[in-house]
Amino acid sequence: MDFKTVLKILLKNFRKENIRYALIGGFALGALDTPRSTVDIDFLVHLDDMPKVDEIMKGSGYECRFKSGNVSQYVSPLEMFGEVDFLHAFRKTAVAMLERAVEKDIFKKLKIRVLQPEDIIGLKIQAAANDENRVEREYSDIGTLMKNYGKKLNWDLLEEYFSIFKEKKRFSDLKKRYHNAER
Numbered sequence: 718m719d720f721k722t723v724l725k726i727l728l729k730n731f732r733k734e735n736i737r738y739a740l741i742g743g744f745a746l747g748a749l750d751t752p753r754s755t756v757d758i759d760f761l762v763h764l765d766d767m768p769k770v771d772e773i774m775k776g777s778g779y780e781c782r783f784k785s786g787n788v789s790q791y792v793s794p795l796e797m798f799g800e801v802d803f804l805h806a807f808r809k810t811a812v813a814m815l816e817r818a819v820e821k822d823i824f825k826k827l828k829i830r831v832l833q834p835e836d837i838i839g840l841k842i843q844a845a846a847n848d849e850n851r852v853e854r855e856y857s858d859i860g861t862l863m864k865n866y867g868k869k870l871n872w873d874l875l876e877e878y879f880s881i882f883k884e885k886k887r888f889s890d891l892k893k894r895y896h897n898a899e900r
Contacts, residue, residue, distance in 0.1 A: 718799030720744065721824050723758060727801070728829060730773040737763035738770075739818035739830045741804065741840055748821045748831045751861050757800040761832065761840075763815060764807035774801065804840070814839070834866045839878035846882040856887075863891055867898025 731738055740748060743755025762770055767789065771781065778798065779791035789803045806812050814836040821831045832840070838859050845855040863870065872892060879888035 718756065718758075719797045720758065721827070723798055723801070724823070724827060724829065726777055727758075727773065728827065730777070731770075734766075734769045734773065736766045736770060736773075737806075737815050738766070739815055739832045741832055741837060742802070745831050745837055746858060746862070748823050748829065749834055749837070749862070749865075751858070751865050753858060753861075757802060759802045759804065761804045761806050761811060761815060763812065764805040767803065767805060770803060810839075833871075834862045834869075835871050835874045835878070838862055838875060842878050842882050842884060846884075860891070860895070863895035864898050867895050872896060 730736075739745075739761050740759070741761050742757070742759030743753045744758055746753045747755075771789070774781070774791045777793075778795065779793050779801065781789060782792045783790040787805055789805070791801045791803075793799060804811075806815050814832055817833050817836060818830040819833065820828050823829055841855040841859050845852045875892075876885075876888055879885060
């Protein structure tokens, strides 16, 4: 997948259509100086904007392979354009995540909205809670983000996220380990 080309095309259209989005997943970790390999691009997008996103994706040659109330997956028949996944933001917590997203530079000149580290951690807690096969990878990413952002993190917000998924003990252990971390 040619990430730079795909993102240039999508971000130009997202701006043109005023799409409320933020980068999430493995590529977002890289934008937050916490690199991890990834094979696709993942976005959080406001549910109300998904009809426009669908037009953008199909107009860019992608096919919608899967769609539910929570997610949409688009795949290009051309390998260089790869797969792009969208998590739909419609619950209060997810919409608030979008509102807190910040603009970052990637590929030296490309500006992209990225979720805050706390919000990426929140989504990773959810991913681990929903799929036991992802627990190790998700908590590895969470630990790396906490190590890199330690004192800068909103630990009260993180505690809320861990509490939602009944992971208070894990939160307590991670906070002891990373709360005072400095990079």
